[in-house]
Amino acid sequence: MTPDCERADRYAAVRAAGRSWLHAGAIDEATLKTIEAAVPDDRVRLGPVFRLLFFIFTIIAVTSVLVFLVMVLQIENSGSGGLVALFTFVAGAGLAVATDIQIVRMRRSQGGIEAATSLLAISYLMGSLAWCILQYFHALEVHGLVVLCFVGAALAAAAAWRWGYWLYAGTAAVALLGALAGLPHGRLSWIVLPLVAAPFLLRLSESPRLPPSHRSSFTAVLAVALVGLYVAVHLGSWDWQWIEKIGGGARVMRPAHRDALWWLSVAATALVPLVLLGLGIRGRRYLLLILGAGTAVASLVTLRWYVHLAPLWIVLTASGALLVGLVLGLRRWLDAGPGKERGGFTVEPLFQDLARQRILEMGAAVVTLSPEARNLHEEPKFEGGGGQFGGGGSSADF
């Protein structure tokens, strides 16, 4: 990122905080205007709906123009496909330059178009490189994929660093793990690398020296690394050799059951969520808390898979009731603390975006809890069996 982009990024973070204070009623419109004047915006930005529309139609426009050119110039009839790969590479490089011009010179940010051209640039470059690599390494397909993953990781990391998109940083981390899986001792590197990198990534994700976009990028890499670590030590992943299968499947072997490594995996499956939750609570870090909770759920599901504790309906109902009880107890405990907080945690909404969360809840409720529709074509036939188990949300069949 250029110094200009960095400053704009830092100012945007302050303005976003100002808007969250306004939504929470902590400041008024006039104060927000003064804050916005103190940290002015020199970028071209759009709201979320227009951003999405520009993103979609830029993708359609650029892709159809390129396909049209390929057809008109009859490049697809070049035989080996090399000309198409070259054309794709040139298009990708051109789109990368176009993205850079938009972000740096035209000062566009959150505009949709530059996000679309950046995505297309990476996709086209990867497509052409994939053709070259797979042509070159065609005798050893697995190694070709490893090289492709390394190249993809480097490309996505460069895009994240230059343009500040955290999504590309996360993708780079995923591609790197994919590449490591194809190397000898892939599982070991999935364990060692995150363990070594996590403290540095954590520090970088909070470093005041870095602009917010880069901090978010390191947060995304940290999240991928920790998920990778959990997958590598997970009992099911060990038993079914998931990582070895990702790496190509050639070296897949059934591990010895209940040997020392198996028991180590059992212990790690239980411990990783606890450690993440502990670190999250101690450092008040959302990411570690969310990853800790997510991996804890995954470990409990794994426990249910290996050990038949009780019928599934009891497990579901009891864990749901336990969860509700736990939340209510936690809320009461935090609320009873001095100033309605304990250890730096509070249940007060503070400056969280509750409106967005409610929209998500509504969407989730409509998608997951809506009842199944009656079949209009079956009526008026009646078989005495009634309808489906549903209404007001329930949708399971009897």
Added chain:
Amino acid sequence: MNPDVAKAIPELAASGVLPAEKAPLFLRVARGELLSVHGELRALLYAGVLLITGGVGLLVKENLDRIGPVTIAMGIGLTAAAALVWVIAKAPPFSWRPVPSPHLAFDYLLLLGVLLVGADLAYVEWKFTPLGAHWPWHLLIMALLTGVAAFRFDSRVVFSLSLSTFAAWRGVSVAVFSVSLLHAKNTVRLSAIVCGVLFAILGFILARMDRKAHFEPVAVNLGWLLVLTGIGSGIGESGENALRWGAALLLVGAGLAAGAFLARRFPLFAYGVLAGYVGLSRVVIGMVDLEILGCFWFSVTSLLLVLGLLFAQRRMREPI
């Protein structure tokens, strides 16, 4: 933790921009010294409700013979009653305006109660068939009950469930409408369009009468999605029918986009633009039917649309 905000707060407070009494709280949050888990606890409560309803569904399915229908119906009914009694006891007085939730768990226990009542009603209907040949009416009854609960306890989540249950009564599954409606037959398609129009009108009335006007976006968005998906499902048909549905989608989408442009309704504008473009493309591709011209069509029209959107966003000025 946000170091940039943490750095800016003392400067803004010193220059008098930020109220001095608010600055310490802002600073603690920005430094990560105070963390709100409000949203996370709400998400966990939602997950808890999902787990319980999933468990109850399995209980009924797997233990029907062992436990007996009356016990099951009573068990679910009592649990639902317990949740709803708690909600009634905690509920603030009714108002046509938005009412703040009195408790973190209020919305979720209401949702649990409503879901369990729905499950119980459907189970009783399935097992004892009190409605006989009119069994689908239990969905309408449930939609009405859920709607009353949504209005009384001011829950938009429950209101959205009420609308989707009503749609289910008319044969439209909102849960998977993106999949099922695309392969729908005419009856379901028309049903979806009619439901969508009804929801949009309901939203209009609520806003016009200023009665629970904050429910309007739920009804209007769901309504237009149903209308557009219903019409859009017709473009997959063969021959003239596809062109007719494509033309209808173009007209309705363009109309919606124009109306939303004037009213500055951003999501509705997006639905209208996307639907209109799909409809127009379907009509043109259906008539031209040439590979290269098809590509030419998409490249030119999408570029023109980007230019049109640039004009529209300058006029509409959507907040960031």
